[in-house]
Amino acid sequence: MSVESTNLKVGDPLMVATALERSFVMGDEVVRALRGVDFVICKGEHVAIIGPSGSGKSTLMYVLGCLDTPSGGTYSLADYDVSELNDDELAALRNRYIGFVFQSFNLIPRTTTVDNVALPLRYAGVGVFERRRIAKEALERVGLGHRLDHTPDRLSGGERQRVAIARAIVTKPELLLCDEPTGNLDSRVGGEISKLFEDLNRDLGVTLVIVTHDPAMAKRAQRNIKLVDGSVVYDGAPVEGR
Ligand SMILES: Nc1ncnc2c1ncn2[C@@H]1O[C@H](COP(=O)(O)OP(=O)(O)OP(=O)(O)O)[C@@H](O)[C@H]1O
């Protein structure tokens, strides 16, 4: 299989989970982290995944991000059924379609912001001058055009997360998967990062799936999917107090 670029339009199904299961065998015990999860997320949507600690949110993100495969049910990303793909094909699918943003920014120390952001392009075989140019553009888009040569230790938490977001969008992915992206930030900076995600969704049409414990962030999404004990207990517009 070669992963071709698709011509998905806003509103076309991008991620389809059907009776999705993920179990972990721990000695004699089986932990059922996902128990029959169903949903369709379309291109251009802004979705927050919410639910208590241990409800399966990160497990779901790993499957959606093709970093892990389901134990049962099916998951398709852009019409590729991930269970039919080998590791190389999954990696190609990830590189082509997905940018990841995590709570811990995962930047490379002693490496400038522009080089951190350019790294995925290096893996994609883009030449050195071109990747610097594209990385600079991505940093300008997240409001860090003036911090190109800083190393991560010289940046604030909010700035580090902006660098991580620039790195996630530098390959122009269809989808951003974010696991508690504001978990290490205070509420003001968290709000700024939420705003940045909204801008990217609106301006680039990138699909957003964001795990969050922050009710303010969940409320800013168009849609909330709530997990409890590995099952979807709510899927709809954000509702106060959920
Ligand atoms: N690799 C693993 N091996 C065994 N059990 C696991 C593994 N990963 C997750 N689990 C279990 O699956 C369940 C769901 O975990 P998960 O990390 O998805 O929860 P979460 O909703 O992301 O929680 P939090 O909000 O605390 O991050 C938990 O009971 C967890 O202990």
Ligand SMILES: [Mg+2]
């Ligand atoms: Mg988690």
